[in-house]
Amino acid sequence: MEELRNYINSIRRDFMQRELNESSVEKMPIKQFAQWMAEAVDAQILDPHAMVIATANSNGKPSVRTVYIRDFNESGIIFYTNFNSRKGKELAENVDCSVLFLWEEVERQIRIEGKAEKVAEEISDAYFASRPRESQIGAWASQQSEKIKSREELEKKQKEYSQQFEGKEVPRPPHWGGYIIKPEYFEFWQGRPNRLHDRIVYEKKHSLWEIYRLNP
Numbered sequence: 001m002e003e004l005r006n007y008i009n010s011i012r013r014d015f016m017q018r019e020l021n022e023s024s025v026e027k028m029p030i031k032q033f034a035q036w037m038a039e040a041v042d043a044q045i046l047d048p049h050a051m052v053i054a055t056a057n058s059n060g061k062p063s064v065r066t067v068y069i070r071d072f073n074e075s076g077i078i079f080y081t082n083f084n085s086r087k088g089k090e091l092a093e094n095v096d097c098s099v100l101f102l103w104e105e106v107e108r109q110i111r112i113e114g115k116a117e118k119v120a121e122e123i124s125d126a127y128f129a130s131r132p133r134e135s136q137i138g139a140w141a142s143q144q145s146e147k148i149k150s151r152e153e154l155e156k157k158q159k160e161y162s163q164q165f166e167g168k169e170v171p172r173p174p175h176w177g178g179y180i181i182k183p184e185y186f187e188f189w190q191g192r193p194n195r196l197h198d199r200i201v202y203e204k205k206h207s208l209w210e211i212y213r214l215n216p
């Protein structure tokens, strides 16, 4: 273990690929986000749509996990989950959340902060209907974030719901659907040599986006 600890203590790499300037960024952060997402997709990054989302309970105790962004637009970014999960419960207590995309292959990260709300039922319905059948059944079988006795119990529930919905469309469970995070803050980070990274922030002030640079 000591060898491993020494190794992680000594790993270094420089960031060389690109730069980011206030003068060349988009005026609207969602457009800048779209541009970087398109470049992450083009770079064939594995799971460019994976983002880490931090939520916190009403005491401010934080928790993080990865989810997939499934859509975005001028109003915000959308992901889907179980409303009764830990993250769902925390968002019910505290709508503030923070998201991170890490795209190491292009030496970039994006931070987004905002407030989450549930999307309209029709939007959750439409997305749920587009999911593979086994995932739809899984949304019924899994009481996400609750304790479960064994793997067998979960598989048994999957089988039971499979039988219940045989020959029928699987309806969206009432406890499953989308959240839209309405952003108030974006930070675009581009790795640069000698740890002198570029960090460009968009902060929403009275419904206008102020753009500024942070020290690395």
Ligand SMILES: Cc1cc2nc3c(=O)[nH]c(=O)nc-3n(C[C@H](O)[C@H](O)[C@H](O)COP(=O)(O)O)c2cc1C
Pocket (backbone or CB within 6 Å): 047, 050, 063, 064, 065, 066, 067, 068, 069, 079, 080, 081, 082, 085, 086, 087, 088, 144, 145
């Ligand atoms: C790459 C990846 C993508 C994931 N995507 C989702 C997702 O879109 N929705 C979701 O509910 N959980 C997703 N998960 C599982 C979550 O990370 C997490 O385990 C689960 O949502 C329970 O979190 P919670 O107990 O904090 O609510 C994903 C996990 C990984 C590693």
